[in-house]
Amino acid sequence: MLWWAMLIGSGLITALVLGLLTAAVRNNGARRSERGWIWGWGLGFTGAVLVVLLGFSLWIGERMLARGDDALRVGAHAAQWEWRFTQPGPDGLPVQTVDTLYIPAGESFDVEITAQDVIHSFWVPQLGGKMDAIPGHQNLHRLRADTPGIYEGLCAEFCGIGHSFMRFTVVAYDPTGPIPDMSADLIPETRP
């Protein structure tokens, strides 16, 4: 929504500026009108566009934040070069998996993002924006998968030799059905 508004707006503004430029080049020696150019276009027009855009953006941003409600919490711990996830297992108790995160579809969840060694960044493009994983800090990131399915994720902060290959998968399952089999991804020592 924000994106389409910005795309169309940018296209229009680009066309407008280039149109003015063409007109300016063709126009030969008219009167000087400093006020129109500086105050009208430079300040008035630009200011109006920015105010509208900024308000819209903040309003959307506010809705995307993690809040203190009782949303599901999962953990994502990044290390060179793998992701360790903590999420509710088949029996409701938390289990740890490598490179695959299991979450129920259709409800918001918060990811607690931490890092082992260097800075990484948690990003599932189809679910939403990214959030950095920084040693010594814990970041909270709200996401939501509307429909069950498999979503590809990746590390979005350069983290060394293995950066290109630091991919992961998010499996969004139907919360009304059975919880999928996670055994292939479980970390051995946490296996019951």
Next chain:
Amino acid sequence: MTVTRPMGDRDIAPNEPMFDPRADIAPNDTRRALSLHRELDRTWRDEPGWRGFFTSVNHGTIGLRFMVTSFVFFAIGGVLAMMIRAQLATRQGAFLDVDLYNQIFTMHGSIMMFLFAIPMLEGLALWLLPKILGARDMAFPRLSALGYWCYLFGGTVIVGSLLFGLAPDDGWFMYTPLSDRTHSPGVNADVWLLGVTFVEISAMAAAVEITVTILRCRAAHMPLTRMPLMGWYLLGTAVMMLVGFPPLILGSILLEVQRAFDWPFFDVARGGDPLLWQHLFWLFGHPEVYIIFLPAAGALSTIIPIMARTTILGYGAIVAAIAGLVFLSFGLWVHHMFTVGIPHMALAFFSAASALVAVPTAVQVFAWIGTMWDGKVSFRLPMLYVMGFFITFVMGGLTGVMLAMVPFNWQAHDTAFVTAHLHYVLVGGFVFPMLAAVSYWMPLICGRWRVRGLGESAFWLILIGFHGTFFLMHLTGLLGMPRRIAVYPNNPEWEWLNLISSIFGMIMSAGFALFAFDVIMQWMFGRRSRRNPWRAPTLDWAMPLPAPSYNFASLPGPRQADASALLPLARGEGLLPGAPRGFRETLVVEAGTGRPDHVAVLATSTWLPLLTSAAIGSFFAAMLVGLYWLAPLGMVLTLIAAWKWGAIMGTDRDHAPAAVAPGLTLPLHWQTRNTLARTGAIALLLADGTLYAALLFGVGFLSVVAPAWPAPPSTLVSLPVIAAAALALAAMALGLLASHRAEAQRSHASGAAWAGLGLAAALVALVALAVVGLGLDDPRRHARDALRGAILGFAVFHGVIAAMLALRSLRDAQTGRLSEVRRGAAPIWQMFQAFWLTTTAVSVALIAAQEVL
């Protein structure tokens, strides 16, 4: 000889004169231009042959050398870019392995930023400023040369590391902990930290120099408020460099100290925080974008009115926009860190500031369009590049506004979308205007007119190649392709986009090669250009082509107010004609009004800049190869070289005042107090103060944000340490008193005694600081202790400077360099002594507060 007359007959009416209309200075008698030229050229030209190459300090030579060298680095960075595009053309790119790929993209970014863009604008400023402001040289010619050698040596080491596979590979932003000793054990990261810091000496030198030249070396009675817009743009640039570079320099020093000596500034387990690096880096990194943009915009504001045969629209609004950009750009750095987990309120603030910065930019863009609307645009080659700027930069600016929106930023951050955006901004906002500038000023550089056709072909190749490469990259990014990946085997949907980008990238490279070829052809084979070929009013064209070594045979004043005064100036009717004393002389004015103040005698050719940069380089080299015990030798060599600089300043007799014009005689700079050196010291201390403020920011940030705090109990507080700190402060205060008394008593024997007392006080203070150092907790234990070590190091460093200046003042007194009118180094010593005392007092108070609270 063919005379080229490219511009129409329409002259530009100077409806806004560059000089104070109420001021007047009578003209000097007319002399023969040729004999004046010989007299001046003998004094100003470089020494012949290879000697001249190493000893030149002339701004024309050094400025051109900066520009040519930066183009060479641009070509190297371009070749690296083509290697990146070759690798990404297919999803299983087998051209480079991942390690080499990481080195290459790191180097591409670092070279383009630090070895091309910044030196290019420094070169343009050094070369152009004295000409456009009506002076004979920059304020500190030897400093220009020192900066060049530091740039050349540092840049060579950085690029040379590629040949050995030791190039930096942690990204051009060098985020820790990836760049710390644990995760980057090799010398690669040290090459970046030390090499870039070495190169930044040239940036600081240029920033001080540009500031002082604009404030003090303008033509007589050219007020600040009427100077050419280029002056305002470069003043904004220089001030931003003075404030923007110190955080990066501090960050690089801290990170290098962590790597070399294990002081944990950024180690989260011991009270450090990797986010501190990001703050320091982007405190520099965002202003950096505007540091690059402002000189380019200055070129546009200079070229567009000439090409449109009119004057610029909205001079005052543009000056206000420059001031706004300088101010706002320091409130934006956090927008590079939107994804590190920052409260939404803070995000909203920085998001708004980031959007707001578009306003002054938009004001300038509309002022340029309005200027073209007023005039009649003539599509010469520079104008084509200006059009390339408009098309490219407007789109880059709009994607920038998109990225300033937090929700969208979360989505697009670190994807190819950002790659596309930043290339639109930097190529649009810097490279196109610089190409316009080069093609505009080439006749002044080489005295020749270009070969027809080549330049236009190069322009179209660059324009088409650029948009073909980067326009689709927006889409590649929106499809989710992150930056800095070498292969993408599972994403066939990105492949065709990347392939197209790669093909157009090659076309763009061909365009740049053709541009370089065109410039070389013009230099070697172009027809002789007529004087002032663009019929521009600014003073840079009020001289013969190519520009002579001394710029102006006599300096412009109210009666020689624009380029039409070319012949009167050459005949010596302007101010301060010729070189009657055999000195390189230029006029110094009051900063605001431009009233003539005194005559500065500038440096002549010398080996000293080269030797000094070699001495500094030996320190960096010892650090780089890990011979830390050898590094102090480099420091000693640097001190010896610095001492030599002082030794060739000053004079041991009173000189007669210089006849500037009928009825106007001015003293030479040895016999005044408010010298260029004094203004330069103020500018340098502004940068120095910023460095100290960044260090205090580090203390505050870590205390509040870093996890492993509070620090373990300290054993610092003990009677000897408290006594030593008090003694140090008392000695510094005594030194400050001595520095003032030494100046006041300069013509008496007691002046030397005061200088000697000041020197002794500085040495006592240094010893006391060493005692404090012995009492410090192990700096490797916790970041608090490491920061205390850094603060102490800052105090010791400035103590050495103060002691050197005190010694200089003592020698001035002993060697007869002082008199009733000659003050020697004392005024400068006072400022550094006061700075040393103030920062140390703040540091002591800070550490005391840490202990008490």
